[in-house]
Amino acid sequence: MNAPPPNSPSLAPVHAVLDQLDAFILGKKRETRLALACLLGRGHLLIEDVPGVGKTTLAHALAATLGLAFQRVQFTSDMLPADLIGVSIYDRDNHVFRFHAGPIFSQVVLADEINRATPKTQSALLEAMEERQVTLDGETRILPDPFFVIATQNPASQIGTFPLPESQLDRFLMRITLGYPDAAAERAMLLGEDRRDMLKDARAVITHAELAEFQSAVRRVHVAPALVDYVQALARATRDSTEFHNGLSPRAALGLLAAARAWALLAGREMVIPEDVQAVFGPVATHRLLARASNRPQPELVIRLLGEVAIP
Amino acid sequence: MKIERLDHYQVFALLVVLMGLLGAHVSRLPNWLLGVLALLFVWRAWLQHKQWRMPPKWLLLPVVFGVVTGIYLEYHTLIGRTAGVTLLAALVGAKLLETRTRRDALLLVYLGYFLVVTNFLFDQSVAMGLYLSAMVLAISTLLVSWNSLGGWTGRRQRAVDQLVFAGSLMLQAIPLMVLLFVFFPRIEGPLWRLPQDRSGVGSGLSDTMSPGSFSNMSKDDTVAFRVSFSDTRPSQDMLYWRGPVFDQYDGHTWTQASPGLLTENPVEAVAGKSIPYVMTLEPHQRAWLLALEMPTALPEGARMSEQYQVVSRRNIDKRLRLNMQAAVQYRVGAKEADAQLNRSLQLPKVVNPLARAAAEKWRNLLPAERVIEALRFFGTQGLTYTLEPPLYGKNAVDDFVFVGKQGFCEHFAGAFVFMLRAAGVPARVVGGYQGGEENGDYLIIRQADAHAWTEVWLEGKGWQRVDPTFAVAPSRIQEGLASAVGAEDLPYLMRLDNNVIKRMRLLLDSAVNGWNQWVIGYTPERQRELLRKLGINDLLSSGFLAWFIGSVFSLVALSAAWLLWRARPRRPDPAKQAWDRFCRKLAGLGLQVGLAEAPSDFALRAKRALPERASAIDDVLGDYLAVRYGSQPALANLARKVREF
Numbered sequence: 001m002n003a004p005p006p007n008s009p010s011l012a013p014v015h016a017v018l019d020q021l022d023a024f025i026l027g028k029k030r031e032t033r034l035a036l037a038c039l040l041g042r043g044h045l046l047i048e049d050v051p052g053v054g055k056t057t058l059a060h061a062l063a064a065t066l067g068l069a070f071q072r073v074q075f076t077s078d079m080l081p082a083d084l085i086g087v088s089i090y091d092r093d094n095h096v097f098r099f100h101a102g103p104i105f106s107q108v109v110l111a112d113e114i115n116r117a118t119p120k121t122q123s124a125l126l127e128a129m130e131e132r133q134v135t136l137d138g139e140t141r142i143l144p145d146p147f148f149v150i151a152t153q154n155p156a157s158q159i160g161t162f163p164l165p166e167s168q169l170d171r172f173l174m175r176i177t178l179g180y181p182d183a184a185a186e187r188a189m190l191l192g193e194d195r196r197d198m199l200k201d202a203r204a205v206i207t208h209a210e211l212a213e214f215q216s217a218v219r220r221v222h223v224a225p226a227l228v229d230y231v232q233a234l235a236r237a238t239r240d241s242t243e244f245h246n247g248l249s250p251r252a253a254l255g256l257l258a259a260a261r262a263w264a265l266l267a268g269r270e271m272v273i274p275e276d277v278q279a280v281f282g283p284v285a286t287h288r289l290l291a292r293a294s295n296r297p298q299p300e301l302v303i304r305l306l307g308e309v310a311i312p
Numbered sequence: 313m314k315i316e317r318l319d320h321y322q323v324f325a326l327l328v329v330l331m332g333l334l335g336a337h338v339s340r341l342p343n344w345l346l347g348v349l350a351l352l353f354v355w356r357a358w359l360q361h362k363q364w365r366m367p368p369k370w371l372l373l374p375v376v377f378g379v380v381t382g383i384y385l386e387y388h389t390l391i392g393r394t395a396g397v398t399l400l401a402a403l404v405g406a407k408l409l410e411t412r413t414r415r416d417a418l419l420l421v422y423l424g425y426f427l428v429v430t431n432f433l434f435d436q437s438v439a440m441g442l443y444l445s446a447m448v449l450a451i452s453t454l455l456v457s458w459n460s461l462g463g464w465t466g467r468r469q470r471a472v473d474q475l476v477f478a479g480s481l482m483l484q485a486i487p488l489m490v491l492l493f494v495f496f497p498r499i500e501g502p503l504w505r506l507p508q509d510r511s512g513v514g515s516g517l518s519d520t521m522s523p524g525s526f527s528n529m530s531k532d533d534t535v536a537f538r539v540s541f542s543d544t545r546p547s548q549d550m551l552y553w554r555g556p557v558f559d560q561y562d563g564h565t566w567t568q569a570s571p572g573l574l575t576e577n578p579v580e581a582v583a584g585k586s587i588p589y590v591m592t593l594e595p596h597q598r599a600w601l602l603a604l605e606m607p608t609a610l611p612e613g614a615r616m617s618e619q620y621q622v623v624s625r626r627n628i629d630k631r632l633r634l635n636m637q638a639a640v641q642y643r644v645g646a647k648e649a650d651a652q653l654n655r656s657l658q659l660p661k662v663v664n665p666l667a668r669a670a671a672e673k674w675r676n677l678l679p680a681e682r683v684i685e686a687l688r689f690f691g692t693q694g695l696t697y698t699l700e701p702p703l704y705g706k707n708a709v710d711d712f713v714f715v716g717k718q719g720f721c722e723h724f725a726g727a728f729v730f731m732l733r734a735a736g737v738p739a740r741v742v743g744g745y746q747g748g749e750e751n752g753d754y755l756i757i758r759q760a761d762a763h764a765w766t767e768v769w770l771e772g773k774g775w776q777r778v779d780p781t782f783a784v785a786p787s788r789i790q791e792g793l794a795s796a797v798g799a800e801d802l803p804y805l806m807r808l809d810n811n812v813i814k815r816m817r818l819l820l821d822s823a824v825n826g827w828n829q830w831v832i833g834y835t836p837e838r839q840r841e842l843l844r845k846l847g848i849n850d851l852l853s854s855g856f857l858a859w860f861i862g863s864v865f866s867l868v869a870l871s872a873a874w875l876l877w878r879a880r881p882r883r884p885d886p887a888k889q890a891w892d893r894f895c896r897k898l899a900g901l902g903l904q905v906g907l908a909e910a911p912s913d914f915a916l917r918a919k920r921a922l923p924e925r926a927s928a929i930d931d932v933l934g935d936y937l938a939v940r941y942g943s944q945p946a947l948a949n950l951a952r953k954v955r956e957f
Contacts, residue, residue: 222941222942222943224940224941224942224943226885226888226940226941227941270942270943271937271938271941271942271943272941273910273911273912273937273941274910274911274941275910275911275912275913278908278910306908307906307907307908308907308908309907309908310907310908311908311909311910311911312888
C-alpha cells in the first residue's frame, strides 16, 4: 500500500525534506508535514502561536531545505504597501523610472505578525497571494514560482492589531499552531546546536524541478466520487450548523481537497482516502469557521463537527 | 411531552397576526367588544413584557362569562352569522390569556384560519380576497416558523425564508383550489343557511318618484349593474334600462300600482332579432330587476309584471349574474285592458290648473298628434335641463313648466305624463337607467345614470316610449349625462375628461367585473354549463364520481410515487456494501465502527483487538480503500476476501 504510486516521482526527496525539517523543528512531525503539504498544494500558510516556538525557524528551514529564496518581513502598523511590493525610483543617469522590487518578490515570504499592519498593507499582501502577481504603475509583474507565504500572528496580544477579516483568512489554505515542544524534544533542542548556525549550513535536498514535479503530482492524486461526497457532506454540515457564522465556502472545499491530495501524496498514496481529509480538516477549516458564541476560531467545535459527520 | 414555552418574539408575532385577522371584522363587532378585545391584547402583551404569570382560572372564567352574556344580550342568540363570528372573536381574545405553550399557540393559529373563512360570509370582494390571502400567508409563516425550531441540525432559517416557504406552500395549493372550485358541486343559496341579517338598504331607484329622487342620484357614482353584449350592442340612445313603472300620481309623488304578473311574455320584436346580453346586477334590496327595453327572454325565476317590469321573487340581496334578451324595436300592449288604460289616465283633480288647461286644448287632435304637440310644447317652452332644479310648490307641474322652467328628468317625465293624461292620452312614467359607460367589452351603469322617461299608449300601436328629456336635452340621451350638464357637479367618474386616474379606476373596475363574473358569479347553473361543455352531464352521477375520485387518487399516487422515487435511498456502492458487511462481522465480535471513524482507524482498532487476524484485516482494508477511493477497481478481489474472512 505504501509503494510509490506509478504516476508519481519517487518519494525519496520528499522524505529527505521532511527529515531535514524535523531535524530543525524537534517533536513537530505533524506540523512540518502539514506545512509541506500546504506548500505542495500551492496554498499559503498561517501560523498562529505565541513568540518563540519556532515559527520563523520553520519558515526559514522550509526555504533552505527546498532551496528557495527567502525574505522575512516584519509587519508593523506604519508599514505601507510599497514597503512590501517595491517602489519605482527615478534613475537620473538613464532618465527612466527603475523598479526596486520589494521583499514580496521572493519564493518564500515570511510575513511576521501580519495582524500588526494596517488593512491597506494586509490587502496588498493578500492580493498578491491570490493573483500570484503584482501590478504597480500599470505594469503587471509576475511573482516567482513557487510563491509561498507563511504569515504568523500572535493570538495572545490583540491590542493595537488589525485582525484579518474573514474574506482574507479564506486565502490561507491552512492555519496551524506549533505549540510548545514536549519535554524530550525541548531537552534535545536545549542541548543541541544553535538553530541559526544550523540554518546557515543547511543545504537544499530537493531541486526546483523535483519540487515542481511534486506540485503537479499532487493534482494527479485520484479523488473518487465517494470522497467528493464526503467533502461535500462536511461542507454542508458546516453550513447547516448554527454554531458558526458562515459555513465553508466553495473555495474552502476546493482547498480541503487540495490539502487532502497533498497529504495523501506525502503518505505515498495515489488516491485520497477519508483519513487524509480528516487529517487536514482541522487546519483547513478552523480559521474559516468563526464561532457564533466567541466570534473566534474554535478548534474543538470543528473537531466535534468532524466527529458528527458520517463518512458516506 | 415536553412543554415548550413561547418566547417574546413568538408571542408578539402571534398578537400582531391575530390583530390583523380580527381587524377584518372590526366593522361587524360591537364597540364594547372591541374595547374588551383591545384590553385582552394589551393585557397579554403586558404579561409577556413583564414575564408575569397568566391570570388564574377564577379570574378568567368571569371575564369569558361576561363577554358571552354580553354577546347574547346584543344579538339574542349565540349562533348565526354575526353572533357566531362575534363569539369566535371574543373567545380568541380570551384564549390569549391562557396561551403559554406552543400547543396553545398552535390552537390559536388554527382558529386564525377559521377566522379567515368567516370573513367570506360577509364580504366576497376582491379587496377582501387580497387582504385575507395576505393574512393566510402571515399565519402560515407563523406556523412554518414554529415548526422549524430545531437543534443545530435543523435548517437555519431566517424570517424571509419562512415567508418564502409559506408562500410556496400557498402557491402549491392553487391547482387544488382551482380544481375544487371548478368541480366541487356548488350548492344553491348560502352554504349554511345562516340566518341572514339584513344588510343596509341599498342606494338606487326607489319604488316612488318625487321631485329630487333622480337628481339626488346624479351625485352617486356607485355601480348599479354591468352589462356585456355577446354580439351586437345597441346604440347609446337605445339603452333604456327599464325599472319600476309609476302610474299613480297624487299631485306630489308618483307611485307604483301593485300590478299582476303576466304568464307569458307579450313583447314582439319588430325589426331584427332579440339581442342577448349578460347583466351583473349589484344588490339593491328590492324585488325587481332591471332590463333593457323590451325584454323578450327573462332569467330563470324572474317574471314580468303587467307593466312589463321584470320582477323577482325575492329581494335582490346579493350580486346576480343574469342572462337576458331584449328587442330594441318592439311592439307591446296593443290590446291593453281597459282597467290598465283607465289607470293611466287618472289625475288628481285640483292641482296644476294651468298645465291642465293648456293640455285640454289638444283634445281635438288625434292621440298621436297630441303627443307630438306635447313634445313641441316642451321644446318651445324654454325649459332647461339641470342637476339642481329649484324646489317647486303645490302645483309642481305648473311651477316647472311656466315659472321655474328648470328641471331634471323626473320633472320632465312627470310633467309630460300629467299633460298627456290631461289631454286624454294614456301615459305613465318609467324609471330606470339610461346609457352606460363603455369599459372594454362591457358597459358600466352607475346610479348617476338613473333616468325617468314616459310611455304613451296609442290605439293600434300599443305602449310607445317617449322621452321628453330628449326633446329638451338630446345630448343627455345620445352622449350621456356629462355632456348635457356642467361636469363640475357630477361625480368624478362620470365626467368626460379622460385622465389617468379615471382610466385606472376603469381598469380596476374591469378587474372587479372579472372577479364578479368568474368567481362570485360561478353559480350552479354556470357550473352545469361549463361541465356540459366538458362532457359531464351530472356531477353526482356515479360514473363521474368514480372517474373523478379515481383520477384524484391516481394523481396523488403518482405524485407520491414520484416523491418516493426522488427520495429513494441511493443504492450503496458495492464496495461500501462489502465494507459494511465487514463492519457487521466485526460488530459481531464486539467492535462497533464509529460514525465518523475512518476505515484505517477502525482497522487499526480491530487489529489491536484481534491480533491474530491482523493480516486479513489489512487485506480487506487495502482492497476496500483501493476499490472505493482508488482509480483501479478490484472489486471481485475484495468481495472474495470479505467472504473468506
